[in-house]
Amino acid sequence: MSLLIIGSIQLGLIYGLLGMGLYVPFRVLDISDMTTQGSFTLGMVVAGVLTVAGYPVAGLFAAMLCGAISGLITGVLHTKFRISAILAGILTMTGLYTVNLYVMSGKANISLIGKSTIFTDFYGIIGNELISETSLLAIIAAVTILIVAVFFKTRLGIAIRATGDNDDMVRNSSINSDRTKCIGLAIGNALTALSGALLCHYNLFADVNSGTGVLVVGLASIIIGETLFRKNGVTRGLIITVLGSIVYRLIIALALKVNLLPSFALNLISTLIVIVALGFPTFRGMMNRYAKKRRVSKNG
């Protein structure tokens, strides 16, 4: 049981970065970015190929850089070519599928078994596998939250936040909102790619199809976080997204443990969680209205 919980926390931290990667476009910029599926896999395969070549740490940074570039492409398609954000993301994501296969020289998956990863390196220092893996992931998540949170307090960071809030006002303040959107999308997809890269080190393989459904997983983390904890500001938003991701993994682990659903039902569970969480406020409003109506008609 404790193994189940620790496993959930580890996966929750890894996918928490994915949640943060979605938080930036969806919550800060207010742009529905569909690049995620492609950039997550891109991060995974880039990290995988470089780890096989013997550069596990450099692989993480290369993955982030590639993710940032894919976000930038979506940004340019959206702001310069005036393609709607959703379509721009889908175009980049679809194109990336081929790029990802190219990175792996045409193979659909590669294995990292027996290779030196960031986890094996860190294990050498700590000694205990569970502790070393969990603490390394916690450190990476904490440092990332810190860097991103501080960035959103800088002049550029505030301009990016304002872009999602009032685009016109940003332009009227003599700031190019096309540029702030592109930078925001680049940051988001860099975080998403980092998440894919960490999963590659964790699972010891990279697969070209592993991006399927990650968008909904990331959204579920954000929404669970916002439902369970009070949302207020970007720093808090990033933290509760990672916490939401851990809770989400615990729900999934429990559901699979009690054999409630087969393991291939994962995407359906994620989808249902997002639908219920998004629809809940409306449903509650309907119930309140119904109760009020009954009360009024009884008294009258």
Added chain:
Amino acid sequence: MGKVILEVKNICKTFLKDTPNEKISLDHMSLTLEEGDFVTIIGSNGAGKSTLFNAISGTIDIDEGSILLDGKDITFMKDYKRAYEISRIFQDPMKGTAPNMTIAENLALAYTRKAGKSIFPLNRKDMAYFYEILNMLDMGLENRLNTKMGVLSGGQRQAVSLLMTVISEPKLLLLDEHTAALDPAISKKILELTNYFVDKYHITTLMITHSVKDALENGNRMIALANGRIKQEFSAEEKKLLDPLQLAGMYE
């Protein structure tokens, strides 16, 4: 004669050209503003007031003519680059501010173009400056620097928009019916503040208004637009002799 700040030369703009719905919004319009001028603009709907502002601030491209700001040709300059020297306040108080950000962050964003090169905008020096200028509004907002903009009333938001304009030290200020959505008392207060800041910082200003009374009481010049042209122009002395009721019948 003072220094010329804005020179609008013979500009034309036609929407939906060569269709049955063709609409000539600006018809060879020319306008010159000297430093410190405060010009009020009246005209019925469709006279070309907002199109003129859109052309000056660069949110639409004009078909013909040119626009010069402080001697520099800005006809083909992008809107956000023009915003470095041109500020605009809209009728809708929602439009000028970011609702989910604090008062301080809103001011900081406006100040970014003219502030020092600090990395963090909410530093002690800038915050002290924001406190000081908010104090001038006399609305108690100086103690609410970390309040979200969205919880303020329309009048308070317009007042902060006005401050955001002032701290960006523009060469030209465009007021697009900026008091039209407010109740009479707040509207009066915002107009007083506008006059105070325009006077104090010597900002060259254009103000669109649907209230002939406001157009007559404010500014040193007034122009009346009709069908994309300047139909009449009045100096400060001429304005004093005008009959508001007669003018209202023509333009309101």
